[in-house]
Amino acid sequence: MTVFEATCTAPVNIAVVKYWGKRDTSLILPTNSSLSVTLSQDQLHSKTTIRASADFTSDRLWLNGIEESIEKNKRLVACLRETRALRRTQIEDKDPSAPKISNLAIHICSENNFPTAAGLASSASGYACLVYTLSKLFELPLDASDLSIVARQGSGSACRSLFGGFVAWEMGTKEDGSDSKAVQIAPETHWPDLQAMICVVSDEKKGTSSTEGMQLTVKTSALLQHRIKEVVPKRMEDMIAAIHNKDFPKFAELTMQDSNQFHAVCLDTYPPIFYMNDISRAIIRIITEYNKDGVKAAYTFDAGPNAVIYAPKDNMAEIYAILSHYFPNAAFDDSMGLLKETALPS
Ligand code: 2P0
Numbered sequence: 001m002t003v004f005e006a007t008c009t010a011p012v013n014i015a016v017v018k019y020w021g022k023r024d025t026s027l028i029l030p031t032n033s034s035l036s037v038t039l040s041q042d043q044l045h046s047k048t049t050i051r052a053s054a055d056f057t058s059d060r061l062w063l064n065g066i067e068e069s070i071e072k073n074k075r076l077v078a079c080l081r082e083t084r085a086l087r088r089t090q091i092e093d094k095d096p097s098a099p100k101i102s103n104l105a106i107h108i109c110s111e112n113n114f115p116t117a118a119g120l121a122s123s124a125s126g127y128a129c130l131v132y133t134l135s136k137l138f139e140l141p142l143d144a145s146d147l148s149i150v151a152r153q154g155s156g157s158a159c160r161s162l163f164g165g166f167v168a169w170e171m172g173t174k175e176d177g178s179d180s181k182a183v184q185i186a187p188e189t190h191w192p193d194l195q196a197m198i199c200v201v202s203d204e205k206k207g208t209s210s211t212e213g214m215q216l217t218v219k220t221s222a223l224l225q226h227r228i229k230e231v232v233p234k235r236m237e238d239m240i241a242a243i244h245n246k247d248f249p250k251f252a253e254l255t256m257q258d259s260n261q262f263h264a265v266c267l268d269t270y271p272p273i274f275y276m277n278d279i280s281r282a283i284i285r286i287i288t289e290y291n292k293d294g295v296k297a298a299y300t301f302d303a304g305p306n307a308v309i310y311a312p313k314d315n316m317a318e319i320y321a322i323l324s325h326y327f328p329n330a331a332f333d334d335s336m337g338l339l340k341e342t343a344l345p346s
Helices: 074-092 122-137 144-151 156-162 210-220 222-244 248-268 278-290 313-326
Strands: 003-011 013-017 022-024 034-038 045-053 060-063 066-068 105-112 166-170 181-186 194-200 298-301 307-312 331-336
Touching (some): 003 156, 013 156, 013 222, 034 156, 034 222, 045 122, 074 122, 105 122, 122 144, 122 156, 156 181, 166 222, 181 222, 248 298, 278 298, 278 313, 307 313
Parallel strands (some): 060 105
Antiparallel strands (some): 034 166, 166 181, 194 307, 298 307
């Protein structure tokens, strides 16, 4: 019996202009555009193998070695439905000799080499990897932006992990989501001097999921409305210019301001959401002090207490030494090589 199989890896991305809020929760359409940097896959990645076979009786999924239900996961079901429909319309309907893989049951095996759901973007790399691997299995003739529209329906931030380098998720205006997609602002080779360091403050699962937290923010935060309308559109433009100009002080200032505002809208949510802890806030103070005479590093925090520090390569050893001095027992992944390879080799 023929078995069809594909294996791919996908990288993590860390936003410098944050996504927080949906205008459509089933299609996953955001309330604002966002922008991220894709990290090298050397250290953090998801890896997925998918097999399709007429011997399989149902679709099955294993996450980090443990079997999970597919039916209960509406987003995963949506990604499977969309990619199978694309296989049919783009290939099988056009070429009667093409194998009818879209009718076969599939087995999916996916793992992350880092803590799941600890605010380290595991859903981003996970769904990007799922959709990219499905696209290889089904041999879909689609580019990364097209695939990002499908990955977005798994997890919003996943659409940005379809590209390496610097990536914008354009929020779009259409109700069907067909223009809410990721585009590459600059490739991974554009700014090789920029590096990221992940400071693992805690690898415990976070208290409030991003999905729940952001909709509570949409419902209750007046500050979010100000952010969406008055702040993000200009910040996206400024960030894109800073990246094109490789202007680190401007990139860093915008990154830190956006992280601060994201955590401010979390605090403005009712009841409030706290993602940062005392160690996170200490890291902010240390980096602020380090930047006193000129901006040499930028911190950013997602939906968890872990910090990501962006800095020029030459500053990383010093930053590592300072943080190790204040947190001698902490676990740091030093100097993640950034942007060294094209995303998603199959
Ligand atoms: C981001 N985060 O832009 C922001 C910053 C967390 C803080 O994208 O509901 O896991 O799956 O679309 O993508 C986390 O949100 O949420 C996120 P869903 P997702 O990276």
